[in-house]
Amino acid sequence: MVIIMILEEIAAKTRVRVEEQKKKRDIYSLRRDAEAMVSDMEKRGDFPFKKALSAEGMSFICEVKKASPSKGVIAEDFPYLDIAKEYEEAGAAAISVLTEPCYFLGSDSYLEQIASAVKIPVLRKDFTVDEYQIFEAKLLGASSVLLICTLLEEKRLKEYLEIAHNLGLSALVEAHTEAEVEAALRADAGIIGVNNRNLKTFEVDITTSNRLRKLVPEEIIFVSESGIKTAQDVAILKQNKTDAVLIGETFMRSPDKKKQLSILRGEEM
Numbered sequence: 001m002v003i004i005m006i007l008e009e010i011a012a013k014t015r016v017r018v019e020e021q022k023k024k025r026d027i028y029s030l031r032r033d034a035e036a037m038v039s040d041m042e043k044r045g046d047f048p049f050k051k052a053l054s055a056e057g058m059s060f061i062c063e064v065k066k067a068s069p070s071k072g073v074i075a076e077d078f079p080y081l082d083i084a085k086e087y088e089e090a091g092a093a094a095i096s097v098l099t100e101p102c103y104f105l106g107s108d109s110y111l112e113q114i115a116s117a118v119k120i121p122v123l124r125k126d127f128t129v130d131e132y133q134i135f136e137a138k139l140l141g142a143s144s145v146l147l148i149c150t151l152l153e154e155k156r157l158k159e160y161l162e163i164a165h166n167l168g169l170s171a172l173v174e175a176h177t178e179a180e181v182e183a184a185l186r187a188d189a190g191i192i193g194v195n196n197r198n199l200k201t202f203e204v205d206i207t208t209s210n211r212l213r214k215l216v217p218e219e220i221i222f223v224s225e226s227g228i229k230t231a232q233d234v235a236i237l238k239q240n241k242t243d244a245v246l247i248g249e250t251f252m253r254s255p256d257k258k259k260q261l262s263i264l265r266g267e268e269m
């Protein structure tokens with residue numbers, strides 16, 4: 001099917017992108033510089049992204065996303081730095097920045113600039129298919145990387161989690177099915193995100209999170225991702241002991257992100 005191929009197509013394009021990057025800079029020097037950036041706090045195992053999501057109450061990860069393959073261009077006007085600062089002021093726990101350039105019109109440069117402009121932790125939202133991207137994420141100033149279970153064999157997932165942790169980076173391990181949640185648990189993920197969007201069909205069903213929540217022990221941070229639009233969505237996820245929500249489109253389409261966040265928190269109608 002055409003749609004199923006998109007995920008594979010994105011992954012294949014990403015591999016080409018990484019190979020291009022490797023020509024500009026070899027992995028050894030990248031790794032050395034990334035390792036030199038690990039702070040004393042991180043060496044003690046104190047990771048800012050995980051800490052931000054562990055706070056009392058629902059944590060919001062607000063996403064900076066210009067476009068997506070399922071929705072096309074979401075934000076014609078895209079003042080990414082102002083958007084990120086607005087998220088921070090509104091009380092976001094963390095910011096997710098798309099860096100995939102072809103399908104999401106993201107950029108490493110957006111991530112780098114945003115990470116140095118805000119104090120809250122930033123997630124590099126990309127299709128991680130090579131350890132090279134984890135070293136890049138560290139150098140760009142990210143506090144966390146996305147590891148999508150569908151794209152990684154269990155052995156790889158484990159390996160990448162270890163690489164991220166050694167760099168003081170958290171990993172948001174994304175699952176969409178029971179089997180993927182179980183793989184994430186076996187790989188020792190500390191943060192599991194259930195994507196309500198099936199990346200192969202783009203269908204969104206936010207009850208996916210509530211169904212898979214039961215498989216994840218409470219000491220692991222549980223994130224619900226995609227398709228979250230209303231205060232009621234957030235309230236139901238909260239009842240199901242969701243620690244954090246990852247929201248892109250709803251914020252990107254809203255002219256007043258601060259107000260949107262308080263609406264989603266149920267503070268205004």
Ligand SMILES: O=P(O)(O)OC[C@@H](O)[C@@H](O)c1c[nH]c2ccccc12
Binds near residue numbers: 226248250
């Ligand atoms: O814009 P939404 O429906 O609120 O979704 C945000 C986020 O969950 C989504 O962008 C996302 C979740 N997992 C991904 C993996 C790759 C690219 C994007 C994503």
